[in-house]
Amino acid sequence: MDVARNQVERAVLEAPDIGRALTRIAHEILERTKGGKDILLLGIPTRGAVLARRLAEKIEQVEGLTPRVGTLDVTMYRDDLRLKPARALGRTELPGDGVDDRIVVLVDDVLYSGRTVRAALDALNDVGRPRAVQLAVLVDRGHRELPIRADYVGKNLPTSRSETVKVFAEEIDGRDAVLLIKGGGG
Amino acid sequence: MRRHLISAADLTREDALLILDTADELARVSERSIKKLPTLRGRTVVNLFFEDSTRTRISFEAAAKRLSADVINFSAKGSSVSKGESLKDTALTLEAMGADAVVIRHSASGAPHRLSNWVRGSVVNAGDGTHEHPTQALLDAFTMRRRLGSLEGRCVTIVGDILHSRVARSNVLLLSTLGAKVTLVAPPTLLPVAVDSWPCEVSYDFDEVLPKTDVVMMLRVQRERMNAAYFPTEREYSRRYGLDRERLARMPQDAIVMHPGPMIRGMEIAAEVADSARSTIVEQVANGVTVRMAVLYLLLGGSEPAIGKETE
Numbered sequence: 001m002d003v004a005r006n007q008v009e010r011a012v013l014e015a016p017d018i019g020r021a022l023t024r025i026a027h028e029i030l031e032r033t034k035g036g037k038d039i040l041l042l043g044i045p046t047r048g049a050v051l052a053r054r055l056a057e058k059i060e061q062v063e064g065l066t067p068r069v070g071t072l073d074v075t076m077y078r079d080d081l082r083l084k085p086a087r088a089l090g091r092t093e094l095p096g097d098g099v100d101d102r103i104v105v106l107v108d109d110v111l112y113s114g115r116t117v118r119a120a121l122d123a124l125n126d127v128g129r130p131r132a133v134q135l136a137v138l139v140d141r142g143h144r145e146l147p148i149r150a151d152y153v154g155k156n157l158p159t160s161r162s163e164t165v166k167v168f169a170e171e172i173d174g175r176d177a178v179l180l181i182k183g184g185g186g
Numbered sequence: 187m188r189r190h191l192i193s194a195a196d197l198t199r200e201d202a203l204l205i206l207d208t209a210d211e212l213a214r215v216s217e218r219s220i221k222k223l224p225t226l227r228g229r230t231v232v233n234l235f236f237e238d239s240t241r242t243r244i245s246f247e248a249a250a251k252r253l254s255a256d257v258i259n260f261s262a263k264g265s266s267v268s269k270g271e272s273l274k275d276t277a278l279t280l281e282a283m284g285a286d287a288v289v290i291r292h293s294a295s296g297a298p299h300r301l302s303n304w305v306r307g308s309v310v311n312a313g314d315g316t317h318e319h320p321t322q323a324l325l326d327a328f329t330m331r332r333r334l335g336s337l338e339g340r341c342v343t344i345v346g347d348i349l350h351s352r353v354a355r356s357n358v359l360l361l362s363t364l365g366a367k368v369t370l371v372a373p374p375t376l377l378p379v380a381v382d383s384w385p386c387e388v389s390y391d392f393d394e395v396l397p398k399t400d401v402v403m404m405l406r407v408q409r410e411r412m413n414a415a416y417f418p419t420e421r422e423y424s425r426r427y428g429l430d431r432e433r434l435a436r437m438p439q440d441a442i443v444m445h446p447g448p449m450i451r452g453m454e455i456a457a458e459v460a461d462s463a464r465s466t467i468v469e470q471v472a473n474g475v476t477v478r479m480a481v482l483y484l485l486l487g488g489s490e491p492a493i494g495k496e497t498e
Contacts, residue, residue, distance in 0.1 A: 073211065076223040076253075076483075086488030088204060089211040126220045 008182045012157055012165075015176035018138065021154035022051070025136055026058035028152050033103050038131065040068040040102040044120055045090030048108035050169045051138060055107060068095045068102070072127075074119035092123075099128040105152075109167040111137040114148035139178055141165050189491035190302045190309040191481060194320040194360040201493040202327070202363055208480040209328050209473070215252065216476060226255035229486050232285040234276070234301075235312070236262040236292040241447065241471070242312050242322075246289045249478035255486070258283070273297060277304040286486055290314070295352075308485040308494070316350050316411065322446055323356035325477040327364060329466050330401050332473070333442050338365040343395050345371040345427055346405030346454050349378050350412070353446045354405060358386045369395050371427065375416040376407075392427055396436045403444040404429050404454045420453060430456040434464070442466050 013021070030036045036059055043052030049071040056069045073090035075081075106120050117135060124133065136152035141159040157180065159165060164181040168174075190196070197205070215221055231250040233243050243259065250257045260280070273292075280288055287308045290298045295315030302309040313319040330337055342361055348354045348370050361368050362385035369387045370377065381388055389395050396402075407423065417423045429443065443455075443465045451457040460467060485491045 076225040076487075081225065081487055082489050084488055085490050086484045086486075086492040089208050091211060092214055122224070126222070127218060 010180045010182075011177050012139075012180050013155060013178035015170075018154070018176050018178065021138065022054055023058050023062075025152045025154060026055055026062055029055070029105060029134075029136065030059060030063055032134070032151070033105075036063060036065065036067055038101070038103050040070060040095065040099060040104050040130070041107055042070050042072045042094075042099075042104055042120075042124075043107045044116060045071055045073050046172060047167050047169050048106075049090075050171045051109060051136075052105075052107040055105075055136065068097075070094045072106070072120055072123055074116060074123050077119035077122045079115055079119065092127075094127060099124065099130045101129075101131050103132045103134065104130040105134045105136050107136045109138050109169075110165050111135070111140045111148075111150050111153075112143060112165075114144045114146040117148050118146050138167060139165055189485065189494035190298070190311075191320055191485065191494045192298045192302060192309060192311045193318050194323045194356040194363070196494055197320070197360065197363060199363050199365075202324070202360060205324055205477065205480050205484060205493060206328050206331060208484060209324075209477045210332075212479045212483070213473075213476045215479075216472070222252055222254060224254050225483060225487050226250070226253040229255045229286040230258065230284055231255045231287045231289060231482065231486075232258045232260055232280050232283070233312075234260045234280065234288050234290045236290070236297070237313070238263075239291050239313065242291060242474075245471070245474040246310075246312060246321075246478050248475045249482055252475070252479055253482055253487075255286075255482065258285070273300065274304055277301050281305050281307075287482065308491060310481065310485070313352055315352065316355075317352050318356045318359075319352040320356050320360070321474070321478055321481060322353050323360040324481065325470060325474045326353075326357055326403065326444060326446070327360055328477050329444065329470050329473050330366075330442070332469075333466060334400060334440070336365075337361065340366045340400045341369065341395075341398055342366050342401040342403065343369045343371055343392075343399045344403045344405065345392060345429070347376045347407045347416075348372045348381070348405070349376045349416075350408040351405050355384075357403065358384050362386065369399075371395060373417050373423070373427065392433070393436070396433055397438070399437050399441055401442050401444060402429060402437065403446070404449070405446070406448065406450055406454060424453055428454050428456065429459050431458055434459050434462070444470060446470070 041052040043049035056067050071093045073092045075089050134151040137150045138154040140153045141157045166179045168177045170176050285307045289310045289312045291312040292314050295317035297314050298311040358368050371389050371392050445467050484493045
């Protein structure tokens with residue numbers, strides 16, 4: 001009860017901000033990959049998958065090419081599986097021609113400890129050999145526990161470990177927003 | 187807290203759907219070139235088979251290996267069991283080896299339940315006597331769902347030796363949990379006495395239920411468990427309860443034919459039916475590995491099992 005009352009929510013990004021951040025990332029991806037011909041956007045379920053699809057649309061609007069999109073579930077590769085009861089799996093959906101020789105751009109909503117990305121790199125290793133792997137995130141909240149960094153960042157958000165960052169996506173939650181929750185615990 | 191999969195009745199609707207959904211995702215792993223996940227690294231799964239069953243054992247073995255678990259196969263033949271060791275002493279031996287899960291097949295109904303009181307790991311029933319075979323029911327439900335979509339309101343007819351069939355019992359329990367309507371068809375001599383209390387209907391006339399059947403599951407007549415004459419002749423059994431081309435033609439166009447194997451062609455099922463496009467018999471084998479992966483993952487993958495019945 002007390003925890004709930006002390007909880008303070010602050011919207012860090014609203015829908016238009018998220019749209020602009022994704023547009024900028026789309027441009028950066030195109031720039032960095034010299035036109036994005038060989039890219040494969042792989043979203044990490046569930047919200048990363050949504051963001052990957054949106055990035056693909058943006059890239060299509062800008063460059064006129066339709067990039068390959070897919071999803072990569074990392075649950076079975078996580079290093080914290082034994083800390084919680086076994087959880088339901090997300091979907092892995094790869095394009096028919098696989099990941100070999102593609103420039104894979106992993107897409108996730110929040111970059112925090114880096115452990116999800118490590119799991120994604122392991123998962124990727126089991127499905128093929130990309131030419132390069134890059135990382136795009138909507139929010140980088142710091143506190144890395146592994147030597148991992150993002151290539152494309154929507155917003156760098158300094159946080160304390162006691163805070164929670166929550167990403168809402170229209171397709172799943174009915175609205176677009178990034179909230180910073182203080183005192184929520186975890 | 188310990189959790190086991192001993193009876194299909196242990197599974198709530200949510201549990202069952204979680205297993206089937208997990209299996210749906212794991213099925214994609216079987217299509218990859220590297221068919222292995224690191225999830226159960228360092229865990230030990232013991233296959234404890236007191237009854238010969240090569241297909242079930244290799245199915246569990248493949249499932250555990252695809253999740254990177256260590257597998258120890260313990261078959262009763264040529265082991266200390268044939269020298270007179272009791273189930274309890276065998277269990278204590280496994281316990282000392284640090285088994286995280288024990289997959290048990292036993293000719294005595296109830297053996298997995300007893301075992302679950304003696305070992306710390308999860309017990310998975312791989313068939314006990316004429317009692318239950320829950321992972322077979324799960325793979326059957328998974329196969330039906332892949333072919334037909336949801337099982338809600340679907341009519342499943344199970345035909346044959348219900349009396350000796352653990353597959354039938356597990357299927358009746360699981361399918362009713364999932365909302366399907368089950369009808370058992372068998373000669374009266376091959377139905378268990380307590381069938382009235384099962385959540386299903388009973389018919390003695392195969393031809394009558396055919397037109398409203400979405401799934402027909404044929405069971406083998408288990409000669410090895412029969413010590414009396416349950417029907418006059420094989421020919422008569424085959425004529426009344428066998429699935430041939432004419433009977434198949436009287437079922438709805440999209441109805442499917444299942445068999446848990448091993449089947450006897452010409453007895454309960456005609457060869458041309460078994461090999462037809464509507465038969466899922468080969469699919470069932472592939473799905474068996476996938477579903478058993480899902481069960482092992484949900485029992486062993488986390489800090490505590492996500493499905494099954496609690497003890498203690």
